[in-house]
Every structure is written in C-alpha cells, then in structure tokens.
Amino acid sequence: TQLLEQSPQFLSIQEGENLTVYCNSSSVFSSLQWYRQEPGEGPVLLVTVVTGGEVKKLKRLTFQFGDARKDSSLHITAAQPGDTGLYLCAGFMDSNYQLIWGAGTKLIIKP
C-alpha cells in the first residue's frame, strides 16, 4: 500500500478545461513537494509546501497543502498540451531524510 495516495491515476482532458489532482495520506508530513516528469526524463520540482493551509501559485497551477498537513492538491486552470506529463507528489516526514512518493497521476491534455 502507498503511504501517499494520488488520484486520479490517469486523466485525459481537452485543452482549456480545468482539473484537480489529489495527494492524500493518513500520515502527517513536514513538507510536501510536487514534481512533473516527462517521458524519458527524471522528475523536476514544481513546488514545495510547508505550512498547513498554504496555497502557492505557479502561473496556471495552484497548489494547496491541507490544514492538517496530511493531504495536498494541484489545480490546473485552462490546461494546455504543454501540461502533459506525470505529476508526482512526495512528502518528508520529520523523522528522516527519505522522500515518500505517490504513484503519480498521468495527465494528457489533448489539443
């Protein structure tokens, strides 16, 4: 079982639509990161959220950390084909240096 559950696993939508991807856990994380991975490449960091309730915006992407620091969401407004990729959430627990990874959401934006 995954400590961090991502949903949906796969999402295919038309350009211009909005979408939300979720990252949930029953455990508390000291911080949570979102990465995007394109085919044949390693993940690249998009954002880190640290404080419960924190909201960060990166152009059309909005990231939120849950008040209890157990969950996070990524909302994309007016999705574009360039947003296509695998979105991974990963969290640090206070106790160690190891990032706990979700299984990812594969996003396809059709023109």
Add this chain to the structure above:
Amino acid sequence: NAGVTQTPKFRILKIGQSMTLQCAQDMNHNYMYWYRQDPGMGLKLIYYSVGAGITDKGEVPNGYNVSRSTTEDFPLRLELAAPSQTSVYFCASSYSGHNEQFFGPGTRLTVL
C-alpha cells in the same frame, strides 16, 4: 553545470550478470539517492548517502550495493541480475536532506 549525469541510458542484462550504473553530480551536493521507478508504482528508494563515505539502505535495497568515495560520484552495483530488477533507475542529489532533489535522466534496465 551538467547537473546529475547517469550512464548508461539503456542496458539489457542476462540473468546472473552484474553491472554498475554510474551517477555523478557537479553541484557539490552532500545528499545523493538511487531510486527505481516501476509503472504505476512511483519511485522507490534503493540507497542514499548523506556524504562521502556514508551510505544507508532505503526501502528496497536487496540485490544492490552502493559506494560513495567522493562527493561527486555515487555508483549503484547490481550483482546477479534478476528479472525483478527490470526497471528505470534514477539517481538524484540534494543540498540537504529536506531540499529539492535534482534527478538524472535515468537508466532503463532490462534483465532477460
């Protein structure tokens, strides 16, 4: 800066063969990591290192070994390759334990 580099990019091994996956970073990062990524399973930590001469096991270390003789290099050794080790392997580095991790381009390994 080249960032994190990995070689080879692709490799096919026969069962029982051994190989070393190379990883180097030029960012003077103390922390380095080896992950494997299987379809639909996310990233699993194999080994990590917090500095030269110091290594520790991650979530799935069986069948692998690492060494960290310099800050820059963190090779991953597979002894007696098995089909279960077919995966994409990523090396990553970070300045400290809770910072952004920078990833290499990956090595796609198939064991037949």
